Amino acid sequence: MALVALVGSTVLFPLIFRASTWACLFCFTTHEERLRVCRMFVGTEGSKLGQCKDALTAAFEGLSDMEINYDERSHLHDAFTQMTLSLQEVAAAHGEWSFKAAFPSAAAKMKRTIHHLKKAQHSWSRLTGVQEATRRFHCWGCFSTICDLPLDCPVQDVTVKRGDQALFSCIVGFQLPESELTYSWKFAAGGLRTQDVSYFRDVPGAHGYLARIGPVQPTHRGTFSCVILHDQRPLARLYFYLNVTGPPPPGETELQVTFREVMNWTPREAETIEPWRPGLSELLARPSALTPGILFLIAAIAALVSASVTVLVWVFFRWYVSGD
Template identity: 70%
Template structure:
C-alpha cells in the first residue's frame, strides 16, 4: 500500500472529504486507497479501449461512490508526528488523497533514571496502527548525545517489540534511544528517548572507594617509635655517592680545622703548665 504526503492522481465522485477513526477503519481506508489506484488504472485502460472517458466513467464512478459512502466522518490528525494512514483524506474534486502534514520524527522525550535502576521505553503513538505487519526497529546514540541525527545512531539487534527495558542502568547508557515504527517495511513514525543517568554509584562500588581512601590515609601505629638512622663516619664514607669532589673538599677542611684546634689546645696546655712552674 502506498502512502503519499502530497497530491497524487485518484478517481473521485463527489466533493466530500472522508476518513476513519479506528484500527478497523484503518484497514478499510487502506483498501480504499488501493481501490482508488486500481480504479484509475482500469479507467484509463477502458477509456483508451473505447476512445472516451465519458463511456468508461459512469460505472467506475458509481462503484467508487458506494465505497466512499461506507466510510465514517473525518478524524483529525493527532500531533505531533507520524504518517497517519487512518486519517487519510480523499479529495474527490481534485482526484487525490492526502495524509496529515506532520513530520516523521517525533520530539525527543527526556527520561531520567537513577544509576542501577531500570529504564523502560515504550514505542507507542497516539494514532491507530494496522493490526498486522507492524515492526519496530531500535537504535542508540551513546556518549551522552541528545540528538535526532541519524548518522550518530547504531542498531540494537537484540531490541525487539514496542517495549524495551534496560537494567541495571549504568553511565554508559546515557544517550538517545530511537524507535522506528514500520508497517509493511514502510516507516510510520520515529520516536526518540534521551536517557539521563543520575545518582551515586552502587553500594558495592561505594564501599570499595571508601576502603581505598582509608588505605591511602593509613599509617603504622608505632611510627613514633621508629628511631632515625644515625650513620657513623665509616658508614657515610662507604656509600658510593660519598666520595665526590665536593665532599672530599669539605672533609679536608674539617680535618684541617680539627688539627688546628688540637694544636692550639696542646700549645695552650703546655704554656699553662710551664707558667705554673
C-alpha cells in the same frame, strides 16, 4: 502541508478523500455500465446515444466537492452501483428521453448520500507519524494522497537513578496496522540529545515495542530512538533522552575500594622454604611419618640410651661399694 501522492485504488490504510461527484461517477462506474444505461434509454443510435452520455455527465458535473473517510468508500461504490440499476429500471419503465429528468434526480440523490456519509477527521494525534486519518482519495483523478506529517516525535525526557532500570515504551497516540509491524531500537551515546539519525547505532537484542535497560550506568546517558515500521516503511520515530542521576550503589563503592587496594599492593620479599624436621612427638602423633628407616633409628637410639643407663648404674654401684 505537503502531500505525497500514492496512485492506485488498493491502499493499505483507510483514506480521507475530497471528491467531485461528477468525477466520482467515472471512478465508481465503468464505461460499459454508463453505456448500458444510455442504450436502455435511447437505443443504439449514435446521435441519441451521444446526447444521453453528455446529459449523464452534465447532471453530475454541477455538484460540489465532498470530503469523507475512506472507510466509507465501499459504501459510495455501492451507492453508485445501486444508482445505475435504478436508472436502468427507469429506462425500462419510461423509455426514450426520460433520462433528461432521471439523470438530475439521480445526481441529487447521490449528493444527499454523500452528505450522510461520515465526514473526514482532522484532529490528528500530536500531528506526527504516518496516520490512517491523513490519507485522502481524489475522485477527480482516482488516486490517493497522504498528508505528509513529520515522522519524528518530540524528544521525551526520562530520568533514572544509577543502578535502577529504565523502561521505554514505543507507543503512539494513533491506531497502527495489526500485521507486518516491526520495531527498531537505536542509541546515540555520549550524552547526546539529538534527533539526527546519523548519530544512532542499533541496540542489539531490542525488537519489541518495549525496551529495558538495567542496571543503568552513566554510559547509558544519551538518546534512545524507536522506529515503528509497517512493511519495512517507517510510520513514526520516537525519541527518549535518558538522564542518569544519583551516586553509585554502595556495593559498587566497596568494589572500587577493593580494586584500589589491589592496584596499590606491593609484593613482600620472598620467604625461604626450609625442609621439615619433625620432633619425636610429631613423629609419634603422625603414624604415617614412621617409615622403616625412622623406626630403625628410634630402636637404635632406645638401645643406646638403655645401654648408657646400664653402664652409669654399674659405675655408680662400684663406686658406692668401694667407698665402704
